[in-house]
Amino acid sequence: MKLYLVGGAVRDKLLNYPALDQDWLVVGSTPEQMLAQGYQAVGKDFPVFLHPKTKQEYALARTERKQGQGYTGFACYFAEDVTLEQDLQRRDLTINAMAMDLEGTLHDPYGGYSDLQQKILRHVSPAFAEDPLRVLRVARFYARYKHLGFHIADETLELMRQLSHSGELQHLTAERVWQESARALQEQDPQAYIEVLHQVGALAALMPELAKLWGIPNPPKWHPEIDSGIHTLLVLQQAALLSDRLDVRFAALCHDVGKGETDPADWPSHHGHEHSGLPVLKTMCERLRVPNDCKELALLACQYHQLLHKALELRPATVLKLFDGIDLWRKPERLKLLLLCAVADLRGRTGFEQSAYPQQQYLTDAAQAARAVDIKAIVASGLKGEAIKHKLAEHRLAAVTLVKQQWDLARQTQ
Ligand SMILES: Nc1ccn([C@@H]2O[C@H](COP(=O)(O)OP(=O)(O)OP(=O)(O)O)[C@@H](O)[C@H]2O)c(=O)n1
Structure with a gap:
């Protein structure tokens, strides 16, 4: 039997890019021989084994033929005679179709090295179409390597377009779509993932709520980029500069879904889109089985982003309502995350990329003051039940009012 390092590990080694895991390919062996050598069988559908010591994955060489629709319809053939x-x-x-043997020799029958040097993401053969998830994978690799100058080959884009319009993407499970999207959102250029999915028609198939935003205008004064889809990409790009967190990036991506619900007669204004977006976003998150932490932050970003922008004009009582609404008291970190989305929302507009966002510091100061109110002292004063709640609210209001007065004074003297 012969062993080869394959896939991402070879690609990233040649790119000098940090590789996460190493996948090995075994040519000329059988499951029985692998087990006899102490490898542990793990693959349910494919012949994959774990090395007894390193626990790295070793897969027997195989061919695959798609049968029927979706992911499960595969005929997998593996035997000693399947070649590299x-x-x-x-x-x-x-x-991704290069292999390196144990002597360090590269085996590259499909021109992967040349494509790597020319920075091209190109499919190997028409067999690409056998797994529609690959449309998302290519977009994810683009999000990862775009900053290195990579682009997607025209013929691959065309194939992705055909697959997206064929209805095949509908057969992908929600788990696979989310897993791929979550990974893509954590790459260096997550907006490139969404942009490519939109370009080939995959966004309309998988997240129509977001795809709908293209072609919907905003007031040019606040949004020189005008288009809500372009704005969404810019916001996601800015969010990625501000945070590595998946929940923040996903919330930034989804914050404006409500604009898809505005009556075209009201364009370019989107009065109330914070609220009209909520049921739409909920449906999308449930369909994609988005984990709760991401879903909750996205819903809050949708609901409160406009209020965060207006923070400096809000009455202290409204600031407290905002804090109640996001449950600042039990989840203090949320405000910080929502403010990152709000900064990204402001900077995700052409010409606003460097804009200051004083609301961030103001609300941080106000939250700190409100949270510093000593509940124990109120309880110790002998008050009971509702009276404690009222006193607490009173003290918090006083604390936020003081912060607002200091901020207003500072702004007047500037
Ligand atoms: N739908 C898929 C999934 C995987 N592969 C092949 O299996 C290898 C390993 O897949 P995976 O570990 O998912 O990806 P990597 O390429 O290792 O990339 P990453 O760095 O994202 O893990 C890929 O390189 C590719 O050759 C494929 O052709 N089609």
Whole structure:
């Protein structure tokens, strides 16, 4: 039997990019031989084994043929006679279809090295279409390597377009779509993932609530970029500069879904989009089985982003209502995360990329003052039940009022 390092590990080694895991390919072996050598079988559908010591993955060379629709319809053939070239041919991109043997020799039958040097994401063969998730994978690799100058080959974009319009994406499970999207959102250029999905029609198939935003105008005074879809991409880009967190990036992506609900007669204004977006976003998150932390932050960003922008004009009582609404008291970190989305929302407009956002410091100061109110002292004063709640609210209001007075004074003297 012969062993090869394959896939992402080879690609990232040649790119000098940090690789997370190492996948090995075994040519000329059988499950029985692998088990006899102490490997542990883990693959349910494919012949994959864990090395007894390193626990790295070793897969037997295989060919695959799609049967029927969706992910589960695969006929997988593995036997001692499956060659390296055959196994590499069933893979998605040429840069993922290279192998390196234990002597360090590169095996590259499909031109992966040349594509890597020319920075091209190109599919290996028509077998690409056998797993529609690959449309999302290519967009994710683009989000990862765009800053290095990579682009997607025209013929691959065309294939992605055909797959997206064929209805095949509808057969992907929510788990696979979310897993791929979550990984993509954590890449260096997450907006590039959404942009490509939109370009090939995959966004309309998987997240129509977001795809709908393209073509919907905003007032040019506040949004020189005008289009709500372009704004969404810019906001996600800014969010990625501000935070590595998936929940923040997802919330930034979704904050404006309500604009898709505005009556075109009211364009370019979107009065009330913070509220009209909520049921739409909830449906989208439930369909995609978005984890609760991401879903909750996205719903709050949708509901409160406008109020955060107006923070400096709000009465202290309204600031407290905002704090109640986001449950600042039990989840203090939320305000910080929502403010990151709000900063991204402001800077995600052409010409506003460097804008200051004093609301961030003001609300941080107000929250700190409100949270510093000593509940124990109120309880110790002998008050009971509702009276404690009222006194607490009174003290918090006084604390926020003081912060507001200091801020107003500072702004007047500037
Ligand atoms: N739908 C898929 C999934 C995987 N692969 C192949 O399996 C390899 C390993 O897949 P995976 O670990 O998912 O991706 P990596 O390429 O290792 O990338 P990452 O760095 O994102 O893990 C890929 O390189 C590719 O050759 C594929 O062709 N089609």
